[in-house]
Amino acid sequence: MEHYFLIKHLHMTVAGLSLGFFMLRAWWSYRQSPWLGRRWVRIAPHVIDTALLGLGLWLMVALSLWPHQQPWLAAKLIALLVYIGLGTVAIKRGRSPAVRGVAGVAAVLTFLYMVGAAVRHSPLSWLN
Template structure:
């Protein structure tokens, strides 16, 4: 399993980049009240990417023997991920007002930036620890 660590980590990082890119793209259209180009693909692809992202994260935790609520940096990432999901949900759904969606979109991106900082530093202080 350790031999596959590099491949799983590369897959995980690739999914992070793709997931965030898709979120920004979807946010761009949602905040302009425009229909997504590509129709169903842009609605389904983020869920597939996020599923692979979560699966690769779980595999990495298992391989490294590091788990949320044991290591503080993984706990911080998990809690920030839950906030990212909540803010992203508000940002992408039109039942919320435009100002609320814009604020939620920025908050989701800030959560994502924090998560990346925690992943790079392995510290809940994120970029402040680098």
Template sequence: MYLALKHLHITCVVLSGLGFLLRGFWMLQESPRLQGRLPRVAPHVVDTLLLGSALALAFLSGQYPFVQGWLTAKVLALLAYIGCGSVALKRGRSKAVRGIFFVMALSCFAYIVSVALTRHPAGFFAGL
């Protein structure tokens, strides 16, 4: 059960990241594709599965945010990612602002993945 949840979680991470990247490029190009049904619905489905699998993995492994430092770092970075992504795709007043927040959101995403891979709050920077 744990391994299946882990694979589901990793698959959803990849789909979520690639979907955000694609929607960000469409936003920068001002593509009408961004307003299609699939780009508006799919991220909610994928991210719900992502969050659900994360909660199930935490429960099954007995590792919880605010107990484990690396999980706390992931949760806090996730909040930053959501905020930056929201400004990047919807709330930014200009293309320049949306572009800056798009890069910031991608940086948050990369940090979250690095923390997950290293299981250290500093992520890939832990070895420096």
């Protein structure tokens, strides 16, 4: 595992970039900003999140960490699905700014849960 620290830190850096860009887009959605319609704003999240997922999968395989053996990893992956769902409501599918705002806050809290599960290696996240 020659490049473990590089991949781990890239994963963490891209996770921070993903969260920061999500928060910016959620704010734009809440404010109904025309910036959301720009081509680069629509494409960048796919590039960032693909890199994040790829790096995470690389770490999982390289470390032989499997969700059925590591409850914290299973919880993190389930939370990822929740985060994606909340994110789509926050940016696209929310019918009103209030709904999009609540979904955005819930998505950020879910993201923070995932960080806690990864840092603490516990499905209880920061509560453990």
